[in-house]
Amino acid sequence: MPINENMVQTIVQEVMAKMQIAEAPTTGKHGVFNDMNEAIEAAKKAQKIVRAMSMDQREKIISIIRKKTHENAEIFARMGVSETGMGNVGDKILKHHLVADKTPGTEDITTTAWSGDRGLTLIEMGPFGVIGAITPTTNPSETILCNTIGMLAGGNTVVFNPHPAAIKTSLYAINMLNEASLEAGGPDNIAVSCAKPTMDTSAVMMKHKDIPLIAATGGPGVVTAVLSSGKRGIGAGAGNPPAVVDDTADIRKAAQDIVNGCTFDNNLPCIAEKEVVAVSSVVDELMHYMLTENDCYLASEEEQRKLTETVLQGGRLNRKCVGRDAKTLLSMIGVTAPANTRCIIFEGPKEHPLISEELMMPILGIVRAKDFDDAVEQAVWLEHGNRHSAHIHSKNIDNITKYAKAIDTAILVKNAPSYAALGFGGEGYCTFTIASRTGEGLTSASTFTKRRRCVMSDSLCIR
């Protein structure tokens, strides 16, 4: 294949990225161990100290984590993009600010009380101890920072087995978390990891007697592994979120919202719009606005075929395409697209592999439905029972309700880009661990606690 200008540009970008990793700040030593058992032991010692701390002291550590996350947001973003080759720096900076500002801390740890003739009973949220956490390539530092804030607020420490392809970024986050703790007068090793995580270190963690709870954020493989471990597991698995558009929607705004959500961090978030199902009467208008006002590129049938071959090599997702921008993806099939190209669109049936597979890149297939019921049916099929995320653009409350009941996902965003679900342009808190499979939904500090009933019989009711 002859080398064109785009291919040269891609190669230059890859070399630059590798150089940036080499220049990135060296990882500190806090929380990093050669052996998984040693890491768990250190986290156990730290948890004893955290357990004895006041809520106020925990919150002090968390406030320094928030400050340092803001200060390091650009470094994290550049490291993440350089190391994984996925996503874009601008959006990753925003994600880190979001983690710093909107991840709940100790305010999420609450008490329920019953007071009456027979005394006082409380339900307190107590820590599990040392939590095991497995984190993805797609949001590596975001997940580690967000998990640690929540787990620490609950009185736990955490041992991570990060994705090996994002290890440098992950260890940089773990070091920073411990520096924050030390700065606040807390212990070292509130968050730990092996220097070289593997499936073996993951297995050690999953079987370890001192790990009572494991939080897995990733694809179906890891969630199944954790749920088979014999331990309590929080399973934040894969999604394939469809965005439904009906004939009552503001079509121009729907086009803008969908493209904004789909292209955020090059479609890496598991909640991002992965395909559209629109009723037939609005498909042409929707695509018109995507093309004329939102910098989309319309892929021909031949280009769709080439993209399928490149993105799904032998039916398997080509990780070199995950989290790449639209222009780079087009350059991989020899197409020189305008510099401002944000998203590749086309119309196709729901069974089209670029539509039915979770791709995590800005390729957005649009499926035509004959009416709203057909749209719901096709969207439910496309979500594959993940019960993760779904989106709708509609002003008809009955339609929204029908879709919400049928698709039954942890997240359903109405008339906004998908990232509104994370508190970005929407109400509510932020998380990067959405427990779709096990049903906790958007995790927060309280998710990482045990409910404990404290009973005082016949006393302390002073009504």
Ligand code: NAD
């Ligand atoms: P991945 O499944 O390849 O890896 C995730 C983590 O699991 C990594 O640390 C990996 O080393 C580990 N892992 C994978 N298989 C394992 C096994 N059998 N045993 C033990 N550990 C195993 O996922 P990825 O490519 O890094 O991330 C993308 C996937 O994660 C997508 O499917 C996305 O939807 C999902 N995701 C879900 C959420 C959520 O909150 N629900 C958040 C982010 C990503």
